[in-house]
Amino acid sequence: MSSRRSFLRAVGLAGVGGLAGLAGCQTPDGQSTTRTSADVHAVAAERLASGFVSPVDVRAPAGTDALYVADQPGRVYNVDPEGGQAVALDLRDAVVDVSGYDERGLLGLAFHPDFPDDPRAYVRYSAPRRSGTPTNYSHTFVLAEFRVEGGAFVRDSERTLLEIPEPQSNHNGGDLAFGPEGHLYVAIGDGGGGGDAGTGHVTDWYERVPGGNGQNVEANLLGSVLRLDVDSRTDGAPYGIPADNPLVGRAGLDEHYAWGFRNPWRLSVDSAFGLLVADVGQSRYEEVDQVVRGGNYGWNVREGTHCYGVDGGCPSETPDGDPLRPPVVEYPHSGPEPSGIAVVGGYVYRGDALDGLRERYVFADWRAEGSLFVADPTADTQSDRWPVSAVPVAGEFAPYVLSFGEDRAGELLVCTSQNARVTGTSGALCRLVPG
Template sequence: MPPLSRRRALASGLSALLAGVAGCNSVPTNGDGSDDPPAERTGSDSGDGGEENGTGTRAGTDGGPNLNDARVAAEPVASGFVSPVDFFAPDGTDRRFVVDQPGVVYEVTADGRRDAPYLDIRDRVVDIDGYDERGLLGVAPHPEFADDGRLYVRYSAPRREGTPQSYSHTFVLSEFTVDPDARTVGGGRERTLLELPEPQSNHNAGSVGFGPDGLLYVGTGDGGGGGDRGTGHVSDWYDAVEGGNGQDVTENLLGSILRIDVDSEGESRPYGIPDDNPLVGREGRDEQYAWGFRNPWRFSFDIRSSDDWDLYVADVGQSAYEEVSVVERGGNYGWNVREGTHCYGTDECPTTTPDGDPLVDPVIEYPHSGDGPTGISVIGGYVVRDEALAGTDLAGAYLFADWQSNGRLFAADPDSESTPWPIAEVPITGDDAPGSFVTAFGREGEDLFVLSTGARGLNDRMGRLHRLVAP
């Protein structure tokens, strides 16, 4: 097979999701061209306008979700967080943890949040205050954490060597080795794996997680600002819209999902590169797994077996549409040529790159305004499997949210015959529901959790963790 050109990256064997791509159809800003809430910022059966977005109507007669009747309740588990942005429960342990954006990991017990932090790296994280998208943004325990105590931590550091003075900060991915049985480990032992210069303070993504293949997946935003343009945003193949990093695969690793092997090392890297990453041996950066993202705030794996699974990535939109994609190896998800299924910045746009590679449509899209479900910042969730949320009519649904939750979640049916999938609003019942702003979801076994804050951005410890249950 000849080497792929700069824009050509589809490995053989991509699913019919890519083969079927066709058709291409812009919240107040923060003064820098961005439109995201803090780090929390990170889908309709109509491809040509949010006003036609439908509500799910599947009756559930074939065992699928009945989205018309779906309801959930939320039980308080812990409170006292500043801005809880991630949750993890390591395999082989009975422990669960919440990641707080200023730079602290807290253990959560049956009695709530422990007062003393488990991991505290505030001395390494850039100072944040008020409205900010930087901070400690994601933590993933190694699959063998119970034995080896390895945590993979994604945070925003002050500018390090190699980051220009005109840039905001440095993206850091580190391996921390800690005592998996201790109640508190201080700052742990850190080994830096990856540093990326970040031009602006926003669009930092933050998700890190191990797939069923044992490899570490890492989300990166497009470098911030607005429209994937300006300082720190390289030029790409699409001249109609200036910028950007989302369509670049050679100059930097921004606007992408990366995949690396933390159990090996390369000749020039403290991690290994999987042989089947799509750009290995071709033009482009070897860490790249998929690209064309703006701000992939949260992702999750729907694992049916070791060789049958999907990667769901929620990508925060610019100013008009939010989207969720089922991500394939070597897929190009369109930013900043498109926002969701719609042309960005122009009335007409291509559906492929100049090399003929498709720009992949999201499976979920919803607008910032109009009829039906709306919002301003998608928050990725999980597919409801096994006995999770029994009695809610959500079995088999992908459950997610918008940052402006307003007492509701969203659900979509992955078995829908139309794409983008119809979505339904799922009311959260009860008097002690999550706060006004949903920031992330978590999973432990069959339990699903939702994290929220009571205010826009950093707050006076109003953040909470809830378990989702049947009403």
Template sequence: MNGPTRRQFLAGAGLALTGLSGCTGPGDGAGGQTTPTRTPDASLSALELGVDPVASGFTAPVDVVAPRGDEYFVVDQAGQIAYLGPDADEPTMALDVTDRMVDVSGYDERGLLGMALHPDYDGSGRAFVRYSAPRREGTPANYSHTFVLSEFAVSDGALDPESERPILEIPEPQSNHNAGSVGFGPDGYLYVGVGDGGGGGDVGTGHVEDWYDAVDGGNGQDITENLLGSILRIDVDGEGEDGRPYAIPDDNPLVGESGLDEQFAWGFRNPWRFSFGPDRNFFVADVGQSRFEEVDIVEAGGNYGWNVREGRRCFQAEECPSETPDGTPLRDPIIQYPHEGGAVSGISVIGGYLYDGDAVPALTDRYVFADWRANGDLFVGTDTGESRWSVTAVPVADGEMGSNVLSFGRTPSGELLVCSTDEGGLSGSTGAVHRLREA
């Protein structure tokens, strides 16, 4: 890319990004115009939120899994998973994979990035853990690292490190845009978010050519050469005919078609956190490059536009198509907000959940999410009955939440957990998990 990256620019202004951010690229969007966010929901104007502490002392808590009541697994990007049981005052170490990861410190988008418990978990069972390993066999020497998704046996709040069974490995050309979400859908299959391979603009080392000639790249529009820039869907209760440790669901959209069978949807840049709503809608937040952040409702076989578009707007072009050459539409996000100039703005979307708890009735059936640079606010998306949802910034009282939101979690009763830190990178111990409530 030409010129300073967004990370360099913000660092010079006294800010440093975590491993979620976009990066600055030239000429992003048609005619230099911005697309405003829909008018905020007036019914939320008086709402103020608060948080209660759950656990603290982490470096960068990027995931929290709450399988049963007051039971929490907290994923720290630095390489550890902590466990807080129902009767415990302090977390204990559930798993440490620092000796299996790349070294991470300061600004880094690699690390321990996600965890999912198998739906059959009842205090013991299987956990699926996503981390960034040094280059393994099959990863080119000029690539950054290897994406690893592994299965571990879990019992009594601990994952057995000797039980590790690699499920999926993907060569990662750059160190950024790693996504990290792993989670089971209501269909019992495991969904995996994969970024576009890093760098900027979906070009450079490890980025293939695609069907769109107006801009170079990229992995977001590719479905045949690699698994980057996609949401994957696999069956971890089966095995493939070639001995691979997972099966492909028969109804995955590319089964029997041209393309890699693991792919469920594509056209993503850096899908940072996804969730399934009570209505089975699949919400995916995708970090933008330098102008727009977006949230999509994702369906099987959907193409969500990157790098033809950033959000709803053309990327590095005055005009762009609305469909692929075979007639597949490029899907619009339900939520889009700009990096600057809007009623709601930010630089790195943090995906959340459709709320169905009891603690904050005003949020019922609304999508609660954040931006890394939310400055003490959470964002609330409201279905308007049209293609684009409204977005409202709702303050969290007294600065209790932490300055930088990293992720969300959900309890079995539908209450939301917020993971945050006061640091701009992988340092310190200000990372914490909070439970959301009314102020």
């Protein structure tokens, strides 16, 4: 194992609803695949619930056997162990109308780490333009807190923590996750459009490529992963700023934890490998980043490990000498497999049912076509990249993967759809089981 990987394991965190028209777990007619993995056992998908439009997140809070599924048009469902489901929160009157190709909507869900003793939940959604959002912008990013009682969210308990003007409708990120220190990580895209340029995109230090919300940490909160303390207040804000956030006492907005992201679609926190963020690429490469405090992951100077917008000669560090950190996983849009068009972040597997996946990072491309990707963080290679295999999934597994989750036993959950757009009711929740 490389010294860099050992260091990151030691420090941990200290150191396309929301994709491309994100779209149940059923193999499409005629689907076949020759993609295999020599060292990972076969897996299958077992359907737990169905009938969703576009399920983009699933959570299993402590103290309950229920699973909560966030459906992109604006509802959260409570799914019981027998597959029964009830609406736990209906935000459709607060969320922008979404249908067809749309990257907005209800995009993220997280429960307080002390749940159910502290029965709060956090929801990330796209609202119509609110006060402070320019009239030529698309919508307003909203992060809100709700109280949960009897398995349902108390609608009139909503407390808005954060609002961010969003220039375009795409590249919203949207995932939420609590770290081991109890702080909330919030993934935010670069503001949309293409290339991190145009309306609502500021300039940065790299003059050869226009735009740069991902590289500018002073103008706005776009293109970053934020870290917030939901249990305190700082300077009158409805949330606290952790004292060890990297820009506290420096130039830049204190909420930033790491930056240089285009469209971080799904993140997870692992006990050994820390914060893992999947960042959807522009046109050539997809990536997964092992994110550290104050890390800069290169967009829009780099796309993965490659120059973006220029033919060679792009920098490997900022003018201040901070490195542009490479991903731990990268795959192309075309060429030898694995390949794809929009990465969907997953989890390092910590369950018991799938021996061949243990300590592997399981993720997917949105256009899954019957397979998942498995990366090995423990592989002893000459590269800092984690080797990746494509693993076919048997059983009820749809062609589009939207999101992953974990149940309370550490078994992997997958949200899928038969549709490439936000429409219909083919969205499903599955559990991965031995194939």
